Amino acid sequence: MPKPLFPPNKSVExxxxxxHNESVIRLMKRPAPRKKxxxxxxxxxxxxxxxxxxxxxVRLVYVNxxxxxxxxxxxxxxxxxxxxxxxxxSLTRPYASLASTLQKEKxxxxxxxxxxxVSGPNCGAERGVCLExxxxxxxxxxxxxxxxxxxxxQNNFLVLDAVTSxxxxxxSETVSKFLYHLVNKIRILDIEGFLLSYGNDxxxxxxxxxxxxxxxxLDLRN
Amino acid sequence: MKKGFxxxxxxxxxxxxxxxAGSLQHAFHEVLKEVAKKPVIQILLxxxxxxxxxxxxxxxxxxxxxxxxxxxxxxxxxxxxxxxNVFFVKEPDDxxxxxxxxxxxxxSIDGEKYLVIDALRLFSIFNDEEILMRFVSSLLxxxxxxxxxxxxxxxxxxxxxxxxxxxxxxxxxVESETSANS
Numbered sequence: 101m102p103k104p105l106f107p108p109n110k111s112v113e114x115x116x117x118x119x120h121n122e123s124v125i126r127l128m129k130r131p132a133p134r135k136k137x138x139x140x141x142x143x144x145x146x147x148x149x150x151x152x153x154x155x156x157x158v159r160l161v162y163v164n165x166x167x168x169x170x171x172x173x174x175x176x177x178x179x180x181x182x183x184x185x186x187x188x189x190s191l192t193r194p195y196a197s198l199a200s201t202l203q204k205e206k207x208x209x210x211x212x213x214x215x216x217x218v219s220g221p222n223c224g225a226e227r228g229v230c231l232e233x234x235x236x237x238x239x240x241x242x243x244x245x246x247x248x249x250x251x252x253x254q255n256n257f258l259v260l261d262a263v264t265s266x267x268x269x270x271x272s273e274t275v276s277k278f279l280y281h282l283v284n285k286i287r288i289l290d291i292e293g294f295l296l297s298y299g300n301d302x303x304x305x306x307x308x309x310x311x312x313x314x315x316x317x318l319d320l321r322n
Numbered sequence: 323m324k325k326g327f328x329x330x331x332x333x334x335x336x337x338x339x340x341x342x343a344g345s346l347q348h349a350f351h352e353v354l355k356e357v358a359k360k361p362v363i364q365i366l367l368x369x370x371x372x373x374x375x376x377x378x379x380x381x382x383x384x385x386x387x388x389x390x391x392x393x394x395x396x397x398x399x400x401x402x403x404x405x406x407n408v409f410f411v412k413e414p415d416d417x418x419x420x421x422x423x424x425x426x427x428x429x430s431i432d433g434e435k436y437l438v439i440d441a442l443r444l445f446s447i448f449n450d451e452e453i454l455m456r457f458v459s460s461l462l463x464x465x466x467x468x469x470x471x472x473x474x475x476x477x478x479x480x481x482x483x484x485x486x487x488x489x490x491x492x493x494x495x496v497e498s499e500t501s502a503n504s
Binding site: 313 | 372400447
């Protein structure tokens with residue numbers, strides 16, 4: 101018969117052996133106060149949530165599909181200004197298209213670590229990795245972990261573009277389980293994140309699950 | 323004066339706390355602040371153990387009386403650090419394993435105790451609703467046999483299917499008035 105994990109009928113004090121693990125009990129690092137207020141380049145609506153997101157939160161961000169590229173570029177610009185090391189997972193657009201859009205918005209794409217899952221192994225990412233397809237979620241998860249662990253920055257920020265695209269390739273249960281896995285990983289690795297969603301077509305099951313699981317969602321739709 | 327759900331926790335043996343999306347974390351902290359003076363077994367579905375430790379420190383909640391059952395860390399593919407304050411479950415669909423660890427904990431400690439589940443809704447991604455209902459029913463039975471109060475948190479649903487199905491198992495169902503900013 102297996103030995104019980106807890107000694108029977110003992111007091112709480114003796115039943116628990118409390119261990120302090122210094123490596124896991126670290127206080128949240130707050131960014132240093134900015135000396136000079138950065139010039140506002142985005143609408144107020146977009147700026148406020150980013151400030152609110154400074155407490156290592158993982159949030160679902162709804163974006164209007166009509167100005168999706170511009171809004172995402174604006175978010176990235178803001179994150180880079182905050183000296184975040186942005187890990188950008190592109191499930192929507194190939195690297196060339198992404199680089200072109202960001203160039204128009206005067207964003208240096210080389211500042212992003214891009215995990216590209218659209219155009220196959222020769223996607224052309226100068227800083228990042230090219231994955232075979234959106235279908236291989238295990239590779240995607242491993243790529244995220246590698247990107248964070250190889251980064252020297254303490255200010256990593258993951259942007260998943262987009263949850264809606266995952267639902268095109270996988271059923272809602274698989275998407276929910278993958279996001280549960282990914283968000284837990286993000287939290288354990290102590291980084292922040294935005295999970296982007298465009299339009300109003302996010303799978304209801306996935307949406308309900310994310311609402312139950314994540315910090316409050318940000319709605320940037322008009 | 324105590325907030326509605328904290329009063330319900332004091333007065334009932336089993337409480338289903340329905341929180342707004344985005345306020346669950348705050349409600350969870352409020353519950354732990356209330357119950358952590360006594361032994362607590364906490365099932366973690368929303369946050370891994372190492373994240374919860376940081377939150378408890380920030381919220382000034384003593385962890386000494388809390389035993390955690392972490393359903394997140396192994397599923398996220400991250401290494402686990404063994405500790406007498408935590409048990410790592412492989413996947414949230416291992417309801418049998420979770421039940422066994424809860425029963426062992428509850429039967430090993432005398433006096434009043436608490437069982438807290440931080441987000442029942444997340445179990446339904448990994449388990450059929452019927453199995454989940456049987457699991458909840460079984461936990462409430464184990465808790466009642468071991469002088470334990472049960473608090474289950476869940477988020478509001480559009481169609482309330484799960485909430486409507488499991489509500490009859492609980493002595494009290496409380497809609498949390500807590501907002502994320504309060």
